[in-house]
Amino acid sequence: MNKINIAIDGPAAAGKSTIAKLVAQHFNMIYVDTGAMYRAITLFYIQENSEDFDELVKKINLEIILKDGQRVNLNGEDVTERIRENDVTEKVSYVASKEPVRTFLVEEQQKLANQKNVVMDGRDVGTTVLPDAELKIYMIASVEERANRRFKDNELRGIKSDIESLKTDIERRDQYDMNREISPLVKAEDAISIDTTGLSIDEVTNKIIELANVKL
Numbered sequence: 001m002n003k004i005n006i007a008i009d010g011p012a013a014a015g016k017s018t019i020a021k022l023v024a025q026h027f028n029m030i031y032v033d034t035g036a037m038y039r040a041i042t043l044f045y046i047q048e049n050s051e052d053f054d055e056l057v058k059k060i061n062l063e064i065i066l067k068d069g070q071r072v073n074l075n076g077e078d079v080t081e082r083i084r085e086n087d088v089t090e091k092v093s094y095v096a097s098k099e100p101v102r103t104f105l106v107e108e109q110q111k112l113a114n115q116k117n118v119v120m121d122g123r124d125v126g127t128t129v130l131p132d133a134e135l136k137i138y139m140i141a142s143v144e145e146r147a148n149r150r151f152k153d154n155e156l157r158g159i160k161s162d163i164e165s166l167k168t169d170i171e172r173r174d175q176y177d178m179n180r181e182i183s184p185l186v187k188a189e190d191a192i193s194i195d196t197t198g199l200s201i202d203e204v205t206n207k208i209i210e211l212a213n214v215k216l
C-alpha cells in the first residue's frame, strides 16, 4: 500500500475534524488537527497578554501528542479541552493571521506529516502546509447546518452556546480567515469540493475513503 497524505480544508465547523478522524481510523493513519495548534497559541496569547508574536512563538512550549487522538500540551499542561472554550474561539482567527504564528506552526505541521500517512485538517493544509498531498478535500456546508452541528458538539463538551451567536461567530471567523493576507482560506486548485449539507457522517466518510482508495 502506498503511503499518502490527505488534506482536509474548509470553513469553520464544516465537520472536518469528525470526518478526518474517521478516515484516519479506517486507514490506520495519523490524524492531525491544525486548528488545535492555532488555538493553543491563542490560549498562550491570552495568558501572556502580549502582542509581541515573535516573542510568543519563541517562548511557547507546544507539544502535540498523536496517540489515540490528538492531545495538546501547552507549557507542560494538557489544554486539549480548555482550547475549545469561547474566549479562545473568539480570538483565534486574529492570532492565526499573524506571520510569526503561521511560520512557526506550518513548520511544525510539516514535520508531523513528514513520514506520510497523515490526515490533516485545517484551512491552508492543501495550499500551504502540504501542497503535495495526494488527496485534497475542500469541505463546505451551509451556515445553519454548521451552527447546529457546533451547538451539539458544544453540548457534548459541556460548553454553553446558542445557535444565533454560533452563526455569527462562524461567519465572522470565515470572513477573517478568507481575507487575511497570509495563506487565507481558499480551495486548492486540485482539491475536490464536498458539500456536506444534508449528508450523514458515514456518507461523507465513505466518499473520502473511496477517493483515497484510488491513491493507495
Ligand code: C5P
Residues within 6 Å of the ligand: 012, 013, 034, 035, 036, 038, 039, 092, 093, 094, 096, 097, 121, 122, 123, 124, 125, 173, 177
Ligand atoms: O479548526 P478550528 O475551527 O479549530 O480552527 C480555529 C481557527 O484557527 C480558524 O478559525 C482559523 O482562524 C485558524 N486556523 C488556521 N489555519 C489552519 C487551521 C486553523 O488559520 N490550518
